Amino acid sequence: MESNVNNVVIEVENMVKRFGSFVANDRLTFRVNKGEIFGFLGANGAGKTTAMRILCGLSVPTSGKIMVNGFDVYRQSEAIKQSIGYMSQKFSLYEDLTVAENLRFYAGIYGLKRKERKKKEAEMLERLQMPSIKNQLVVSLPLGWKQKLAFSIALVHDPKIVFLDEPTGGVDPITRRQFWNMIYEASSRGITMFVTTHYMDEAEYCDRVSIMVDGRIEALDTPAGLMKTYGAENMNEVFLQLARKPKTDQTT
Amino acid sequence: MIRFENISKAFGTITAVDRVSFQVNRNECFGLIGPDGGGKTTLLRMLVTLLKPDSGSLTLDETDVVAGYRDIRNRVGYMPGRFSLYQDLTVEENLAFFASVFGTTIRENYAIIEPIYRQIEPFRKRRAGKLSGGMKQKLALSCALIHRPELLVLDEPTTGVDAVSRREFWEILSGLKEAGITIVVSTPYMDEASMCDRIALLQQGRILSIDTPGNMIKTHGKPIFQVKATERHSLISELSGWDRVASVYPFGQSLHVTPLDSSLGESDVRAFLRNKGYNDVWIERGTGGIEDIFMDLMVQQ
Numbered sequence: 235m236e237s238n239v240n241n242v243v244i245e246v247e248n249m250v251k252r253f254g255s256f257v258a259n260d261r262l263t264f265r266v267n268k269g270e271i272f273g274f275l276g277a278n279g280a281g282k283t284t285a286m287r288i289l290c291g292l293s294v295p296t297s298g299k300i301m302v303n304g305f306d307v308y309r310q311s312e313a314i315k316q317s318i319g320y321m322s323q324k325f326s327l328y329e330d331l332t333v334a335e336n337l338r339f340y341a342g343i344y345g346l347k348r349k350e351r352k353k354k355e356a357e358m359l360e361r362l363q364m365p366s367i368k369n370q371l372v373v374s375l376p377l378g379w380k381q382k383l384a385f386s387i388a389l390v391h392d393p394k395i396v397f398l399d400e401p402t403g404g405v406d407p408i409t410r411r412q413f414w415n416m417i418y419e420a421s422s423r424g425i426t427m428f429v430t431t432h433y434m435d436e437a438e439y440c441d442r443v444s445i446m447v448d449g450r451i452e453a454l455d456t457p458a459g460l461m462k463t464y465g466a467e468n469m470n471e472v473f474l475q476l477a478r479k480p481k482t483d484q485t486t
Numbered sequence: 487m488i489r490f491e492n493i494s495k496a497f498g499t500i501t502a503v504d505r506v507s508f509q510v511n512r513n514e515c516f517g518l519i520g521p522d523g524g525g526k527t528t529l530l531r532m533l534v535t536l537l538k539p540d541s542g543s544l545t546l547d548e549t550d551v552v553a554g555y556r557d558i559r560n561r562v563g564y565m566p567g568r569f570s571l572y573q574d575l576t577v578e579e580n581l582a583f584f585a586s587v588f589g590t591t592i593r594e595n596y597a598i599i600e601p602i603y604r605q606i607e608p609f610r611k612r613r614a615g616k617l618s619g620g621m622k623q624k625l626a627l628s629c630a631l632i633h634r635p636e637l638l639v640l641d642e643p644t645t646g647v648d649a650v651s652r653r654e655f656w657e658i659l660s661g662l663k664e665a666g667i668t669i670v671v672s673t674p675y676m677d678e679a680s681m682c683d684r685i686a687l688l689q690q691g692r693i694l695s696i697d698t699p700g701n702m703i704k705t706h707g708k709p710i711f712q713v714k715a716t717e718r719h720s721l722i723s724e725l726s727g728w729d730r731v732a733s734v735y736p737f738g739q740s741l742h743v744t745p746l747d748s749s750l751g752e753s754d755v756r757a758f759l760r761n762k763g764y765n766d767v768w769i770e771r772g773t774g775g776i777e778d779i780f781m782d783l784m785v786q787q
Contacts, residue, residue, distance in 0.1 A: 278618070278619045278620060280648075377522050403645065404521055404522035405522065406780075407784075408784060411736060422719075437738075470677075474650055477648065
């Protein structure tokens, strides 16, 4: 995908994050475009979580220039938080609230007006084809529904970027694919999707993929481009070639 | 060696395991495969005597697992899904503790854990809580093996683990199998099915199918077309809307298209897509794999 300056929503230049003598992120440089599905891959401990926390405005880098939605991570972390959505495998839904109450709660957190909130609620239940479960407790829902609901809630305040941290862990293969449909749909509305996953077939659903090894970005391209560069049949092979690491890992 | 017969287990109103029967043979690597809520953990916890079945019978050789739990515990090593070692004890202290609980010593059984423990031994004075994910996993496995069990039970050892470490872990398991240990392991990753001798596909407390991966594909694997085109997203909706197609699922860069019946040929698919304006279509015939089978059986339920 061509990077056009006006279309760049994440801009990272020489990002470094140190913890004492340990370099978790070593001069990362990359850009993510508007509406792109960007796969952020790497072995456990390669530094993905550290980088994601910085991009979400939760942690300050040691050095480097990092802009998210046009906001500077050093000075405007609150503005960043307002402009992004986040969902992880451990969804942050309140199990003993109903579906509608969860929606209302998060809409409130992000300061949506009552009218706006009502509209969002109706839209979302419609999109999820969930109107009938509006008043059910979240605890009673199947895992796949909870997951789709959590994703919708991450979108409630119209964020420009949504960070998805292993969003499909543990769900059945059909729901996993339905979930990716939701990701495509959101991306087609111009929302950028920043995704981590350990499912290598999902890496192939991304527009572009970066692979981190020991704190550095070792490769960044379209899945097809990476397969070609590494002479691999699929992303799993690409990943194995890049991320095979020394025997004693000291990472966290 | 292991016999689950009509085993059920409910928690309140939720039936976690619903009349499940299967057997595991000695020195086999048996995989329980399925998503969360399939019943994998409940089955494994019953096998290692941490839960009692509500009904049915569960035996290890001739020993009833419920009545003979003391005997079973000496024969079984268990690696739970959540890291459950003592975070404040060092690597070595954890291992020594598990050895002493089973009345043995690290030295006595060093040979069995050596290939795994050797990799974390340089850190033996480090507290377990300070280890990386991969090292914790190796320590947990060492602790599960220190009493030289004949059966090793592992609950989702590769969940949330990257593709490289996952492959390494399966290499370790295959080494243990060669050493004569029987293995029962659960995983949500369908692509790991091929690492097991036999597998049971589990969904909502029931077994969808049980066989060797090869036989399962022979019995249940349907002929499919693998289809690729640049415009993948619209391709999915076009093909899903076609009345000669039973299902369309994305698999990485390609789609798996299952025809409704055998009358649909490759040339028909080609013609259909050409009509819809796709000029760069790549099609190859194939047979559905374990994940295709899982989805197919799920829908049939």
